[in-house]
Structures are given as C-alpha cells and as structure tokens.
Amino acid sequence: MPVNATHDDPERARRFREAALPHLDDVYTLARYLLRDATDAEDAVQECYLRALKHFDGYRGPAMKPWLFAILRNVCRAEFARRASSPTGAIEDVPEGAEQTPLWNEAQETPEAQMLRTRDAATVRRLVSALAEPFRETFVLREINNLSYREIADAVGAPVGTVMSRLARARAMLRSAWMAEEEQPR
C-alpha cells in the first residue's frame, strides 16, 4: 500500500509503533479466532495495521485495543466476502436455529465439579473456535482479550445490552459443548 507524505512522518510512525505494536499478539489472537486460519489471520493483521496507520491521525481514543479490533473486524469482513462461496459465512452469520437454542439445555443435576475437569489448551481452543458468530467474537473479546463490556460494544458497534446477551449465550453454548466433551469416552 502506498504511503503518502504525511504518513511518512517518522515521529508519527514512532507514536503509532509505541501505541499499536504492544497489542499485536491480542490482535493476532482475535484474528485467529475470527478467521480460524493462520495464514488468513496473518494477512488480516498486517492489513489491519496498515489501515490503522493510515487512519492514526483520526484516532482520538479512548483505548487503542478496541480501536484496532474494530479495524480488524472490517478487514475480516472483506475476507469473509472473499470467502463468500465458502459455507463458513460472514462474521454476523448466526446459524439457522441459533436463536432458538435454549440457554440451558444441560441437566441441572450434573455435578458442576465434574463438568470442568482441567482441559488442555488445544481442546479449549477447539471448543471456542467451534462457537457460532457473533457469539465466538464476543466471547474471545471478553475472556481472552479481557475487554470491558463497553470496549466490546465499541469494537463491534453494538449496544452493551447486546454484548451482555451474546456473552451469556456464548458461555452457555461453550458450557454445553464442554459438558458434551466430558461425556465422551476418552
């Protein structure tokens, strides 16, 4: 991407580097969970940082991380459009029937302690990656990227109430998947 004269300012680049680069792992983590592909995630993150640099003059805060996440989401939308023929679908896609999924579909009497045996990271990552959008995104922003509800709302452009209900759904779905995993013979 060509960089114009204004964007060539070394002082501006230094400020951008100091503000944005510390969040690289977080941005990459979100990209991995959103795109579920390592190569696509790398491309998306690079494009995200190019766009962020381009728009850095317009950045007024409050927090850099949600701002970068918002840009990354837009980049991912373009990637989803490119994948349009693929059944993986777009970021806002909710699988048919998802809204009808009951919040609690597991037996109440299941001992909670049994539900949460220690899981290796790979298994937990797989279960999180299997969550449908937009619940996966909300869950990752909260549980893995540690954003507040307000920051998540800013990053995804949704009201805080929507964030709350999506997070509740996401955790309920993950919990069900986790319990189903536990019930499988090892």
Add this chain to the structure above:
Amino acid sequence: MTCDEAEILLHALMDGELDAGHAREVEEHIAGCAACAAQLAAYREMSQAIAAADMKYTAPLALRRRIEASLPQGQTRAPSRRAVLRGFAMGSAVSAIAAPGLVAIVLRNDASIRRLFRRICVRCRPGI
C-alpha cells in the same frame, strides 16, 4: 428478580460490570435460588479454567517484522543525504568516544539513534 433476568445478569456480576445496587440485587436473588447459584459457580469455574489454559496466540515473528518494515521508520530505503551525514558524524563520535558509559549517554539522549540501535539489536537476536 426472575431467574431469566438473573441468567443474563450473573455474567455481568462475575465480570464486575454491575454497579453496587444491581450487584446486590443479583446477589440477593442468587442467595435464595440454588439453580442460579449453581450456574454462577459453574461459569466462574469455566472462566478460571479458560484463564488457566493458554488461549492466546503469539504473533509470528515474521508477521511482526513485516509490520515493522511497513512503517516509515522500518522501511529499508536509500539513506537521505542528511542521514548519511548524521551517520558519518555518529561514526566519528563513536570511534572518538571509547568509554562505554559515554556511548550509553549518547544513545540515551538521541531517540532516533536509540531506535536504530534497537532495530539492529532485534535483527542480531532472532527470537526477540
């Protein structure tokens, strides 16, 4: 408060997103409702298990370097006349100043040189 309301609000409670008044309302409901109390305990445990599992990814070094290189300071380009002169002056200064302490003072006082030094150090030490 009904269980339906508590099902949503207990997440905000455990995430520390409720003000004192609403937190108290949810806690009062949970204190009198075994089902909601069990839900809260289960979600807290799940959240702790997720925090304990390493869920984050680390950006590959190659990606970090590509992004660095795309920033104006990081671009490899023909040095400007001014940069060449500055480099020459620095070279003379560094060869003249033998004491490492003085070099450190020079490096500390010149942000651009410090950045340059950092870039060189990063290139010399793969894995950083």
